[in-house]
Amino acid sequence: MDTNLLAELLYPNIKTLPEDIEARYPKRNLPEGAKVTRLAPSPTGFLHIGNLYGALTDERLAHTSGGVFYLRIEDTDAKRTVPNGIAIIIETLAKLGVNFDEGAVIDGDKGDYGPYRQSDRAEIYQTYAKQLIREGKAYPCFCTEQELEAIRTKQEENKLTTGYYGEFAIWRDAPMDKIQEKLNEGVPFVLRFRSEGSVNNKFKFNDQIKGDIDVTENDIDHVILKSDGIPTYHFAHAVDDHLMGTTHVVRDESWLSTLPFHIQLFKALGFKMPKYCHTAQALKLDNGNKRKISKRKDPEFGLAYYHAQGYPVSAVREYLLTMLNSNFEEWRLANPDLPLEDFKFTTKKMSVSGFLFDLDKLNDISKNVISRMTADEVYDFTLAWAKENDEPFAKLLESNREYAVRILSIGRGGKKPRKDIALWSEVKNYVSFFYDELFERIDSIPENFDKNDVYAVLESFKNSYDENAEQSEWLNNIKVIAENNGFCPDMKQYKADPDAFKGSVADVSMFLRIAVTGRMNSPDLYEVMQILGREKVIGRVFDFKE
């Protein structure tokens, strides 16, 4: 078999040689230890929490080592291409603070190692493919879909491993004249890798996350170039990551099964292998069982969802980081105010097993993150969210920034800040009673209180409210009102003998709280009244009596 002739026959239009390509991709000039990582999505435009998990791993690995993080688009399958898919991916990630140094951008490329869309790299792949043919490491296969299907059926019937290998690899050693014949007939062909592996050979391979794993050699002659001359993922992965200088390949652990093939490919092409980081998968509880999150079935895990819900970007990042590195949480506890960029990220602290997404945990982290913000920050973030999701509320916030910031300042700062906002979408409800446009009477006074007592208390309050009083004076006044109306001013005393009173100062406060805010619970009533102002406070108390 004259493999040089075969190569010319198959890809006559490819004049470039691997050396020519190599010359276009010089070694990256980076400091010692710098990691080059990439995100390589297909342009479906959909990203879920598991994708972010991987993306953040890539991003942190590169950016904590002085390396490069780039975006490559794996658009070799037309079925996976969605209009604007690339733009959506870039924008979604940008919102979550994941930014690329290099690679595909919305309307082109940025960087010296492109093109970054695989659809623009056909010549490159074919150049390497042609070289493999010359070296006898790849061959054409003219099987039709039906023929392959028949082979598979036969293998299944005989309980054999399915695939194109051994005696089933019917074109593997086909003579030149048969190939020539098919070519003359214009029959389309795929290019297959000639595997020299055997399933009887096992070896260890070190993964950066999983550690040593057992690998069985691949003996299947996988397709490397499809009949349209476009590579499969496997081939594109080897060629691209080699040329683009990727040092660390971060990908989902479902790729573990094709790792043996990838190892063969790198060897056959004479490429140095990158390090591999196979990450655990994001799982979902489905009928009591855990299963991999899927794009199609689980839209609620889509990143767009969290954004629309109003989770702060930093909270999502903090949450993911606690999942990513088991020591992050501890670090954050010790360094509540440091930017998370200061955390020393490492694959050594990554989990090997799949994880369930924990909304409770995210909410908790989010509350903590927001509690550390200033009122102005909370205002700005809430406004930005509202502009996208709740225009009327945005208008309301904008109508009086100072007022809104005062509201958001309640219980903020200090050692024990309030932590009752987890989502920007919750702010509206949180501040609603400060705005007449949003004010609603939600809770009412429990039945067991005598209405006349309630009214008497409110009347006393109306007559004695002094908006210029300090907080302690204000509270004293509430206690006086309590006492004058038969309610116990001291909680300890009340608890010792509750039957001796109509109620306690706590109940008096409750009447006022319900009258003024429309609800049973609120932040500090004194501060609430200060912000509302005398007119509104008295007005609401008056309204309540009506």
Add this chain to the structure above:
RNA sequence: GGCCCGUUAGUCAAGUGGCCAAGACGUCGCCCUCUCACGGCGAAGGCAGGGGUUCGACUCCCCUACGGGUCACCA
């Protein structure tokens, strides 16, 4: 089915032969307290099972079970 990965409480997890098996979230209770939130204290809850190796196994080895992944001209 073959191959591969995994299995510490409801969830996320520390643990690397010597513990009474950390911590966080969630749950429950108590305290603080004008309510809520915060904060403090406390409780319940776990090494999948069985064999080895060892003076001693969550930690090492084997088997079983269970879960997950993958077996395309998709990535």
